[in-house]
Amino acid sequence: MGYLGGFLVTFRQHGPKNRVTTQYSGGRMFRRKKRNAKKMDVKIDKPERLHGRHVLNRYEDGMEKCIGCELCSAVCPAKCIHVRGADNNPTSPTSPGERFGWIYEINYLRCIHCDLCVEACPTEAITETKMFEFSFTNRQDAIYTKNELLVDLTGKPQQLAWEDWREGEDKNTSGWMRATAASGDANFTGVVSWSGELGHGVRPAEEKSE
Amino acid sequence: MIALDPLLVDDLLWVPLIIVLVKVLIVFVVGLLATMLMVWFERKAIAGMQNRIGPNKTGPFGILQTLADGIKLFFKEDLFPSRADRFVFALAPFLSFVPAFLAFAIIPLGGDFRNGSSGEVTLFGQVTRIQLADPPIGVLFALAISSIAVYGIMLAGWSSGSKYPLLGSVRASAQMVSYEAALGLSLACVLLLAGTLSTSGIVAAQSTITDWHFISTGIVPFIIFLIAATAELNRPPFDLVEAEQELVGGFNTEYSSIRFALFYLAEFMNTVTMSALIVTLFFGGPQPIAIGNFVFDIPLLPNALEGTFWLLAKILVFLYMYIWFRATLPRLRYDQLMDLGWKLLIPASLGWFMLLAAQRLARQNGWNIVLVTGGSIAVLVICYLLMQAAFAKSARDRSTQGTMF
Secondary structure, three states: OHHHHHHHHHHHOOOHHHOOOOOHHHOOHHHHOOOOHHHHOOOOOOOOOOOOOEEEOEOOOOOEOOOOOOHHHHHOOOOOEEEEEEEOOOOOOOOOOOEEEEEEEEEOOOOOOOOHHHHHOOOOOEEEOOOOOEOOOOOHHHEEOHHHHEOOOOOOOOOOOOEOOOOOOOOOOOHHHHHOOOOOOHHHOOOOOOOOEOOOEOOOOOOOOO | OOOOOHHHOOOOOHHHHHHHHHHHHHHHHHHHHHHHHHHHHHHHHHHHHOOOOOOOOOOHHHOOHHHHHHHHHHOOOOOOOOOOOHHHHHHHHHHHHHHHHHHHOOOOOOOOOHHHOOOEEEEOOEEEEOOOOOOOOHHHHHHHHHHHHHHHHHHHHHHOOOHHHHHHHHHHHHHHHHHHHHHHHHHHHHHHHHOOOOHHHHHHOOOOHHHHOHHHHHOHHHHHHHHHHHHHOOOOOOOHHHOHHHHOOHHHOOOOHHHHHHHHHHHHHHHHHHHHHHHHHHOOOOOOOEEOOEEOOOOOOOHHHHHHHHHHHHHHHHHHHHHHHHHHOOOOOHHHHHHHHHHHHHHHHHHHHHHHHHHHHHHHHOOOHHHHHHHHHHHHHHHHHHHHHHHHHHHHHHHHHOOOO
């Protein structure tokens, strides 16, 4: 067919058979509150290691994991993280050890969700959820502070009003995700090398896939 | 009866004037709506070809997406680059937007052209056409207007005071000038057979499929016209004007807000107009598809309105074709574009036009048609060989003596 063969190739792509995307959140059926609106408002399952909005984790006793070391801020290629540490109050410490993350801010207008902060963190304090659908009406709102990033007292990420959380997006948010990173050292596959955390405990390691 | 509109032949009265004004309004609104739907259709169809869904949120099937985009652009900040020529910069979008709508005015949008009817309809006791204007120069007007559209693009690029828009507009002018010739020559074949320049006259001459002249205009002139029109519209694969990889956004890089929207609108309006022009010239415009005496007639619909339906259906085919081009063909390199235009399309359309003219002369004077055709083809072949020899010579000179040759 020569040149004209290409036309057939593109024409054959029509129709739902070859589609790689889904009717995102059910098209507009969701907003019209129709009978099957709930059924239509489905998003596909996200991969376990998807990079979404960050959380700051706590230990099982409720202490914050962040020690204010600013490594995440240093490694961030988009320069979206601002951290300042401070000394713990000896009588009621915020985190175990000397220092804690006093200011922790992430600017989501800059964040590229590369997860380098997660890899840099020495205490698995910062990890990512699977939630990436959130929008703002001004630039100030795009800067998440510690109040919004920190997990609540049950160990779940805070579900803020302008975020679109779905089932299962807050499940795999722990240090587990970083420590068994698929690109990591093969010798560490299946080895638990992370601390426990609030709401999850010490998560079991991923089984060897092969 | 030679006039823009049968309404305007006698003294000007209120009723014809109001009818003309209403027609102006309708053509304008139809143009805007058609553009809006074309943008949606293009996004949806090209999404289908790229295994995506396309707009699906705004309105049923995302049909209002263009409207939403337009409203958004209205409220955006209107930026003037500091080195721009402010007056020309502000004027340029209108220079490309107005011709787009002017060209649409001469397209017959409906009417009954069957069995030699003239396509005239009677509204409130007044005889008129479903067409804004039917000037005696008809098709030439469309050609002239589409050439004027290049000013908008050229001035936009020049007045931006920035290098990429300037490069884009220089390309646009060169491209449009080169392809205008092929466009006009392939169109001349149609005019030769129809014997009139008026669009309604051309449509009236194409009542059945056999009158579409498949052999004489349906293959060579049509394909040349289609390619040249695509180039004239700056649509892919000839969109060198806005080649994103090379020129950022092309001539409209510095434009924002509603001025950008006007360029966008003009581009898609031109696509719709050009499809309508192709249908008018080659496929009978609002004529229903008829084979011999058998007509695909839609019952319960007045013939004049049925014309509109047929026109829409035919236009849709060509709109889809333009989208198909865009999804399939990679962009041409600039020298390939020029080679295609000057070395293939213009000689081919010129040769075909000569052939048709010779045949017509032979028929009129009662000469032997086979002999004339054979002789013409022989002459054309000799011309082709001479041209190839010239190309070979210049290629040789280029390789030995540098690019000046």
